[in-house]
Amino acid sequence: MTRRATRIPLALALLVAGLLLRGSPAPSAALFLAAYAIAGFDVLYGALRGVLGGQVFDENFLMSIATVGALALGEFAEAVAVMVFYQTGELFQDYAVDRSRRSIAQAMDLRPDSANLLVDGQARAVAPEQVQVGDLILVRPGEKLPLDGQVVSGISQLDTAALTGEALPREAGPGDEVLSGCVNLTGVLTLRVTRPLAQSTVSRILEMVETATDRKSRQEAFITRFSAIYTPVVVILALLLAFVPPLLMPGALLSDWVYRALNFLVVSCPCALVISIPLAFFGGIGGASRAGILAKGSNYLEALARADTFVFDKTGTLTRGYFTVSQVSSLELPPGRLVELAALAEQHSLHPIGQAILRAYDQAPDPARASQVKEQPGGGISALVDGLQVVVGSARLLKDQGVPLPEDIPSAGTMSHVAVDGAYAGSILVTDQVKPCAAQAMAGLRRQGARRLVMLTGDSEAAAQPVAQALGLDSLHAGLLPQDKVCQLEAMLAAPGRRGRLAFVGDGVNDAPVLARADVGFAMGGLGSDAAIEAADIVIMNDDPCKLVTAVAIARRTVRIATQNAVFAISVKALVLLLSALGLSTLWLAVFADVGVAVLAILNAMRGLKVPRENNACMVDSPSPQPVAV
Amino acid sequence: MTAAYRIRNLGCAACAAKMERKIKALPGVHAVRVNFLTQRLTLEAEEARLDQLARAAGEIIRKIEPQARLQLPDQPAAKGATP
Numbered sequence: 195m196t197r198r199a200t201r202i203p204l205a206l207a208l209l210v211a212g213l214l215l216r217g218s219p220a221p222s223a224a225l226f227l228a229a230y231a232i233a234g235f236d237v238l239y240g241a242l243r244g245v246l247g248g249q250v251f252d253e254n255f256l257m258s259i260a261t262v263g264a265l266a267l268g269e270f271a272e273a274v275a276v277m278v279f280y281q282t283g284e285l286f287q288d289y290a291v292d293r294s295r296r297s298i299a300q301a302m303d304l305r306p307d308s309a310n311l312l313v314d315g316q317a318r319a320v321a322p323e324q325v326q327v328g329d330l331i332l333v334r335p336g337e338k339l340p341l342d343g344q345v346v347s348g349i350s351q352l353d354t355a356a357l358t359g360e361a362l363p364r365e366a367g368p369g370d371e372v373l374s375g376c377v378n379l380t381g382v383l384t385l386r387v388t389r390p391l392a393q394s395t396v397s398r399i400l401e402m403v404e405t406a407t408d409r410k411s412r413q414e415a416f417i418t419r420f421s422a423i424y425t426p427v428v429v430i431l432a433l434l435l436a437f438v439p440p441l442l443m444p445g446a447l448l449s450d451w452v453y454r455a456l457n458f459l460v461v462s463c464p465c466a467l468v469i470s471i472p473l474a475f476f477g478g479i480g481g482a483s484r485a486g487i488l489a490k491g492s493n494y495l496e497a498l499a500r501a502d503t504f505v506f507d508k509t510g511t512l513t514r515g516y517f518t519v520s521q522v523s524s525l526e527l528p529p530g531r532l533v534e535l536a537a538l539a540e541q542h543s544l545h546p547i548g549q550a551i552l553r554a555y556d557q558a559p560d561p562a563r564a565s566q567v568k569e570q571p572g573g574g575i576s577a578l579v580d581g582l583q584v585v586v587g588s589a590r591l592l593k594d595q596g597v598p599l600p601e602d603i604p605s606a607g608t609m610s611h612v613a614v615d616g617a618y619a620g621s622i623l624v625t626d627q628v629k630p631c632a633a634q635a636m637a638g639l640r641r642q643g644a645r646r647l648v649m650l651t652g653d654s655e656a657a658a659q660p661v662a663q664a665l666g667l668d669s670l671h672a673g674l675l676p677q678d679k680v681c682q683l684e685a686m687l688a689a690p691g692r693r694g695r696l697a698f699v700g701d702g703v704n705d706a707p708v709l710a711r712a713d714v715g716f717a718m719g720g721l722g723s724d725a726a727i728e729a730a731d732i733v734i735m736n737d738d739p740c741k742l743v744t745a746v747a748i749a750r751r752t753v754r755i756a757t758q759n760a761v762f763a764i765s766v767k768a769l770v771l772l773l774s775a776l777g778l779s780t781l782w783l784a785v786f787a788d789v790g791v792a793v794l795a796i797l798n799a800m801r802g803l804k805v806p807r808e809n810n811a812c813m814v815d816s817p818s819p820q821p822v823a824v
Numbered sequence: 825m826t827a828a829y830r831i832r833n834l835g836c837a838a839c840a841a842k843m844e845r846k847i848k849a850l851p852g853v854h855a856v857r858v859n860f861l862t863q864r865l866t867l868e869a870e871e872a873r874l875d876q877l878a879r880a881a882g883e884i885i886r887k888i889e890p891q892a893r894l895q896l897p898d899q900p901a902a903k904g905a906t907p
Contacts, residue, residue, distance in 0.1 A: 240890065247887045253836060288835070295861065405828075408857045408866055418841045425838075469837035469860065476861045 198285050202278060205233035209274045226270035234261060234277040251425045256459045263456045264781060267449050276460070276781045283789020287465075290796040294473065294803075305375075305396050309340035312384065322391045333383045338375065342394045343385030345370045350381035357395065358736040359486030359805070375399070398727065402488055406479045407472055409491025413756050414471045420764075421464035428462035428771065435775060450777065457774035460784035461767050466792035470759035473795070477802025478752025485805045486735040487745045494731040497713045498749035502694025504644050504742070505683065507708075508651035508658055510701040511718050512665060512739065513626040517546045517608070519554035524620035525600075532620050536612050538564045539577040539584045547610060548575070550624045551586075570595075574610075585613040592618065608657055626657075628664055631740045636665045638743030642750070645694065648686070650679045650708070679708045687711070699742060702729050716742065744805070752802055759795040766791050825871040826855075829878060830895040831885060834863050839889045846888070847881045856881070865894060 208229035215222040240254035249255070257280055264273035310317040312330040322340040325331060330346065333339055339352070351363040354376045363379055366372050372385065374396040391397055410418075436455035440448045475492035482489050489495045509515045522529040537555030540548035541564060552559065567577040574587020576595070585595050589603055589611055597613040603621075612619045636647055647667045651658045655672040662670040671682050687696055695713040702709065702717030706729035709715030717730035719737035727733050734741045770787040773779035834840055840860035847856045847867070855868040865885075869877050882894035 243890050249888060252839065252842075252888070291861070404862050404864070405866070407861055408859055408864075410857075418844075421838060421841065422845070464838040464841075465836050467838075468841050472837075472859075472861055 198281055201232050202281055202285065205229040205274065205278050205281075208232065209271065209278065212274070213271060223270055226274050229274045230261070230265070230270075230277055233274060233281055234258070237277065237280070251429060251462075253463045253465060256425075256429075256463055260456045260459045260781065260784075263452060263459075267453055267456075269453070269781075272781050276785050279782065279785045280460075280789060283785065283793060286793045287469075287789060287796065290793060290800075291469070291473070294477065294796065294800055305400065306338040306340040310334070310337075322394075325387050325391070327387055327390055329387050331385050331387060333378045333385060335378055335380055335382065338377050339372055339385070341374050341385070341387045341391060342389040343372060343387045345372055346384045346386050348381050348383040350383050351379040353377040353379050354736075357399070357486060359484060359741075360736050360738075399483070399488060402490055402727070403479060403483050406489055406491050407476050409493045411471065411475055411492040411496040411753075411756070413496065413753070413760065414475065414492065417467055417471050417760055421467045424467065425462050425464045428458055431771075432456075432458035432462065453781075454774050454777055454779075457779050457781060457784040458771060460781060461770050461774065461787050463788045466763045466788055466795060467760070467767075469792055470763045470795040470799075471756045473799040474752055474756035474759055474802060477755070477799045478748055481752075481803045481805055482745065482748045484803070485741065485744050485748065487741055487748065488727075488733040488735065489745075489749075490731050490733070494714050495749045495752050497695045498697060498732065498746060499753040500695045501697045501714060501746065502644055503646040503648065503686065503692075503696040504639055505648045505650055505686065505696065505698045505712065506667075507679075507698075507700035507705055508649055508653060508661060509626060510737070511699055512632045512649070512661060513628050515546075515626060515701070517550035517624045517626055519550055519622055520625045521623035522554075522620065523623075525618065527614070527619055529620075532612055533622065535579050535582065535584050535614065535619075536586045536610065536622060538579045539567065539575050539586050542567060543575060547608060547624045551610065551622060554622075583615050586610050586622075608653070626661075628661055629737070629739055631738055633665055635739035635742055636667070638740065639746065642743065642746050644746075650674055650682055652676070652679075676704060676707065679705065680711055683708050683711050687713075699739075701737075702727075702733075705729075716745075748802075748805075755798055755802055759798055762798075763791050763795055825874060826866060826868040827874055827878070829865045829867070829881075831858070831863050831865055832893045832895055833889075833891045834858075834860060834885075835889060835891065836860075839892075843881075843885050843888050846884045850877060850880055850884075852877055858885075 208225050212222045212225035212229060215225065237254045238258050241258035244252050244255050257277070261273040261277050264276065306322065308319045309322045309325050310332040311320045311325055312332050317332045325341055331341065331343065335350070345366050345368050347368055349365070349367040352366050352372060353363050354360055356377070357373060357375045366383065371388070374394040432455040435458060436452045439451050440446045472492070475495060478495055479489050479492065506512050519533070522533055524532040533551065533554050536551050538559050540551050541559035541561065543549065564577045564579045567575065569575055570587055570591055574585065574591040576583070576585045585592055585597065587610060589599060592611050592613050593599060595613065597616055597618055599618055603611070608624045610622045610624060612622065639647065649658060649662050649667050649670045651672050652674055653672060658670055658672040674682065683698065697714040697716060698708050698712035699716040699718060700709055701719055702725055706725065709717065709729045715729065715731045716734060717727070718734045718739070732745060734745065766787050770779055770784055774784065837860045840858045844856055844858040847853060847858065852869050852873045853867065857866040859866070865881060867874065867878060867881060878894070878896060882896065885892050885894050
């Protein structure tokens with residue numbers, strides 16, 4: 195609408211000329227009419243088309259009636275001024291909406307324009323759509339990864355900030371899976387493409403953010419319903435106001451009341467109301483995605499703002515999901531020998547506990563030293579190691595194998611017991627670690643008004659209790675099967691007197707039903723995990739629990755901005771309606787109540803794009819994080 | 825079946841809300857969203873009727889906002905239009 199930008203000053207100039215020539219009525223009236231036509235012909239035309247098409251009550255129609263009415267009352271200058279002011283407001287409004295659309299698009303400027311396809315060792319720039327799965331592409335330093343892939347050669351640092359909001363670069367080398375949208379910082383990488391563009395991380399993120407505002411918040415649903423009633427009601431009131439008092443009140447001037455009614459018509463325009471709320475959520479969703487938090491709908495952000503109960507999965511959410519051997523107790527053998535025997539038995543194990551024992555062994559196990567390796571049902575392994583019959587597993591497994599157990603056998607955490615040649619030899623304690631940031635995240639959630647922090651886990655009470663204690667959780671439900679988790683959650687949702695919303699935080703892998711059942715389902719570490727992105731309502735791209743605090747802060751601010759906008763728009767309109775009815779308002783004020791309010795609401799909504807400082811709370815305002823072994 | 829379409833030159837938020845109401849009233853439409861901010865129409869209906877409903881939705885959109893156009897898949901974007 196650049197044409198509007200030239201018409202407005204022209205109309206304004208004619209208006210000023212008309213005002214200067216006030217002394218001579220005929221020329222000034224001509225100038226005013228010319229100015230009016232220049233400023234408002236498209237509005238009048240739009241109103242005419244609207245009426246012919248059966249569309250009354252749209253903005254064009256309301257503005258046309260109001261200004262034509264003013265002309266009929268002889269208020270030429272005011273009619274022109276209102277039209278000019280309205281058009282200026284519309285121009286600003288278009289500009290502001292356009293800006294905000296674009297700044298959100300820019301905030302998520304993840305998609306590169308081209309990929310360097312390697313054909314016979316030669317790099318050729320092609321559109322990313324054209325690259326097939328299995329093709330090799332070259333990514334130079336400073337370039338954005340156009341597609342998801344696996345590093346074939348090269349070592350580099352990747353800036354993942356656009357995806358995760360994380361400032362620290364990540365190292366990538368041969369064999370690593372890397373994601374589109376990251377920026378290659380230091381070295382040249384050759385990637386084998388693993389997904390076509392349409393399914394790449396970047397495309398899915400953009401699609402998700404784009405559709406997120408399709409899911410209306412309750413605030414938005416309310417305001418659209420409200421505005422659908424508001425406009426006809428105000429228009430009917432305007433009609434009554436124009437004609438009833440002059441009929442009933444002796445001495446009341448028709449022109450006076452018609453002027454008041456015209457104010458009503460201008461104020462009855464619904465756009466400022468309708469735009470005030472969704473734009474706030476649009477900004478909030480954009481701001482969140484910059485922080486590496488993907489909200490799949492305005493409604494989820496709204497629910498999160500009201501959350502007072504946070505339910506957590508343990509492994510991978512509050513703990514790192516990375517097991518290490520933290521204690522070895524051996525009866526007779528040297529502890530190192532016990533670990534060696536267990537590691538040789540477990541050398542082919544893919545189980546996290548076996549892996550932890552192998553890491554503790556810290557040398558390459560010699561496959562020739564172990565034979566007759568057998569996985570035992572119920573978690574454990576038996577093998578012939580260095581000619582000794584070794585069994586590694588739970589106390590239960592050893593018992594089943596006929597190994598006599600000592601009376602005071604410890605059973606804390608995740609403990610593997612070892613038997614050698616049918617005799618109990620000792621135990622190896624394997625533990626997960628609480629994420630360094632988890633305690634701060636819990637404190638941050640409490641500061642933001644979380645009233646209940648709960649852990650649901652499939653692990654044993656003994657393994658879960660220390661974590662719950664270290665983090666100061668309110669309650670713990672351990673030893674749950676996946677379906678038990680849903681039951682526990684249902685019970686919490688059905689608890690009498692529940693006021694706030696309930697958020698569940700998991701890794702999105704095994705807890706899809708729980709994620710779906712909660713008011714807000716969070717998946718942590720969702721980067722690159724299809725299942726997590728599918729199941730969750732809000733995806734936290736990295737696995738930092740402090741992002742939860744950021745997410746709550748963003749949600750709260752978004753809802754606050756939306757509320758401010760709605761309250762502001764409605765109260766200004768109500769005030770101007772009141773003043774108009776009393777004859778204290780002018781059309782100028784009425785136009786401000788329409789477009790001026792809309793512009794202010796848009797500017798307010800743009801605040802949502804900023805990432806709140808709480809993001810860094812983790813590193814700044816709390817004592818340095820100590821990992822707690824459990 | 826859900827399909828998404830671009831709406832070009834969608835100028836007014838209240839009009840978008842009105843379009844949504846009118847399109848929702850079309851028989852056969854299961855769900856619809858006219859998103860003023862992303863300028864998208866999302867239409868859910870039975871697959872066989874989707875094309876016809878999208879066309880009807882395009883008519884409604886044009887009637888409510890004469891300069892707005894629904895971009896149907898078989899009508900490529902005009903030159904210079906933002907994608």
